[in-house]
Amino acid sequence: MKKIALNINGEEYVVDINEDMRLIDLLRDKLHFTGTKEGCGEGECGACTVIMDGETVNSCMVLAFQAEGREIITIEGVGNGEALHPIQKAFLEEGAVQCGFCIPGMVLSAKALLDKKPAPTRNEIREGISGNLCRCTGYNKIVDAIDKASKYLKEEGETK
Amino acid sequence: MKKRGIGYASTFYGTGYGNGFPDISRAIAELGTDGNIYIYVGATEVGQGAKTILSQIAAEALGVDFSSIVFICEDTSITPDAGTAAASRQTYNTGNAIKLASEKLRNEIINILEKRYGISTENIEDYLLQVAKLNGDEALRMDGIFTASTTEMDAETGQGNPYYPYTFSVYGIEVEVDTTTGIVEVTKAVCGQDVGRAINPKLIEGQIDGGFSMGLGYGIMEDINLQSGRIKHDRFTSYLIPTALDMPDIDKIIIEEPEATGPYGAKGIGEPVLVAVAPAILNAIYNAVGVRMKEIPVTPERLLKALKVKERGV
Ligand code: FES
Ligand code: FES
Numbered sequence: 001m002k003k004i005a006l007n008i009n010g011e012e013y014v015v016d017i018n019e020d021m022r023l024i025d026l027l028r029d030k031l032h033f034t035g036t037k038e039g040c041g042e043g044e045c046g047a048c049t050v051i052m053d054g055e056t057v058n059s060c061m062v063l064a065f066q067a068e069g070r071e072i073i074t075i076e077g078v079g080n081g082e083a084l085h086p087i088q089k090a091f092l093e094e095g096a097v098q099c100g101f102c103i104p105g106m107v108l109s110a111k112a113l114l115d116k117k118p119a120p121t122r123n124e125i126r127e128g129i130s131g132n133l134c135r136c137t138g139y140n141k142i143v144d145a146i147d148k149a150s151k152y153l154k155e156e157g158e159t160k
Numbered sequence: 161m162k163k164r165g166i167g168y169a170s171t172f173y174g175t176g177y178g179n180g181f182p183d184i185s186r187a188i189a190e191l192g193t194d195g196n197i198y199i200y201v202g203a204t205e206v207g208q209g210a211k212t213i214l215s216q217i218a219a220e221a222l223g224v225d226f227s228s229i230v231f232i233c234e235d236t237s238i239t240p241d242a243g244t245a246a247a248s249r250q251t252y253n254t255g256n257a258i259k260l261a262s263e264k265l266r267n268e269i270i271n272i273l274e275k276r277y278g279i280s281t282e283n284i285e286d287y288l289l290q291v292a293k294l295n296g297d298e299a300l301r302m303d304g305i306f307t308a309s310t311t312e313m314d315a316e317t318g319q320g321n322p323y324y325p326y327t328f329s330v331y332g333i334e335v336e337v338d339t340t341t342g343i344v345e346v347t348k349a350v351c352g353q354d355v356g357r358a359i360n361p362k363l364i365e366g367q368i369d370g371g372f373s374m375g376l377g378y379g380i381m382e383d384i385n386l387q388s389g390r391i392k393h394d395r396f397t398s399y400l401i402p403t404a405l406d407m408p409d410i411d412k413i414i415i416e417e418p419e420a421t422g423p424y425g426a427k428g429i430g431e432p433v434l435v436a437v438a439p440a441i442l443n444a445i446y447n448a449v450g451v452r453m454k455e456i457p458v459t460p461e462r463l464l465k466a467l468k469v470k471e472r473g474v
Pocket of ligand 2: 097
């Protein structure tokens with residue numbers, strides 16, 4: 001057993017973990033952030049994507065203790081539960097969601113991309129989500145949605 | 161060297177279980193005591209958009225707003241069997257069952273308005289609550305049953321009517337083949353898909369994109385590698401599926417030619433959108449490098465081997 005402190009979606013947590021516990025299990029099983037999905041459990045599908053200190057990681061490939069002192073954003077931290085985040089709004093409008101299993105990871109990859117690069121080209125968007133597999137949508141409407149979200153975020157920035 | 165080629169494929173696809181297998185959808189349309197319309201069907205939503213499309217069909221048949229439809233599916237304890245979400249049959253089969261149930265309900269509401277209130281109207285929307293209150297705690301319910309037309313094929317002659325209706329497509333695909341690595345990249349695509357009637361064009365586009373990526377994987381990537389009955393490629397490290405970088409942007413052409421037996425002319429397109437992709441890619445490979453690939457997926461190894469054989473002229 002080990003005690004670690006970390007920040008998740010802006011809140012501080014101090015939790016007991018086993019040394020061999022994966023970050024995804026800490027998030028899902030212990031803290032009930034079940035928006036994070038487990039697809040493959042071996043770093044290939046991106047369903048478990050979370051943002052750690054500004055970078056996307058596959059939370060199935062990170063051990064929980066490695067998150068000590070870090071800032072994690074899960075899908076529960078995008079939007080505020082009432083109002084949708086512009087990325088989520090754009091996903092809905094563009095019909096980018098089918099079964100939905102890949103979507104939390106997609107939204108977080110999109111967020112990490114747009115935080116760094118507010119106006120990506122379509123190809124940069126494709127690169128940004130290339131670690132996230134989707135079996136349903138063929139990605140194109142997701143690319144459309146991220147493209148649209150980048151415009152929403154730009155407008156938001158201008159009105160602020 | 162990189163070589164480009166263009167290939168086309170045209171397909172037709174039969175909707176439903178086919179070959180005489182009983183293919184029945186049931187639906188219930190109900191005027192709830194709260195004045196809302198409840199549609200009950202045992203049809204599964206897996207992301208393809210059945211809930212949206214079937215609610216649209218109900219709203220249209222009843223002549224009420226989409227927002228007054230409460231759509232209840234999947235719970236088998238309260239919904240009648242509408243068959244599987246398979247065989248591209250929900251829009252057509254269950255859509256028809258819902259249309260029948262909704263039309264019956266609408267006619268009944270019109271009758272009640274006429275008989276009880278002397279109101280003769282085609283616009284039932286404003287009277288739903290009034291009619292709902294008449295029956296006290298009992299909701300007004302109508303059912304609809306649709307049976308697809310299918311007969312078993314004659315085993316001797318292969319004749320019969322195994323499927324109805326059929327859906328047609330023509331896809332054109334451009335590929336770039338790297339003759340040194342054997343890698344095939346799909347660079348452009350135009351997809352022409354007959355849909356009967358587009359109940360929801362955006363959802364059709366989503367199905368075309370999704371079907372395209374499945375067809376692309378089927379054609380050049382996805383290999384389960386079955387050996388002595390065992391799947392060797394049983395994880396994403398070996399069983400490769402397309403990523404966002406493998407997909408081209410697609411020019412989609414939705415062709416509307418209403419099908420007389422479909423709900424408002426609509427047909428199912430879930431599977432049809434996939435079928436033309438692999439053959440069009442293989443034709444494009446032929447056009448690019450002159451080899452006829454007869455085995456899929458056309459992996460780089462397979463293509464390099466075929467290119468070598470061609471070079472040696474055997
Ligand atoms: S579950 Fe982590 S990458 Fe698939
Ligand atoms: S929407 Fe189903 S996997 Fe992406």
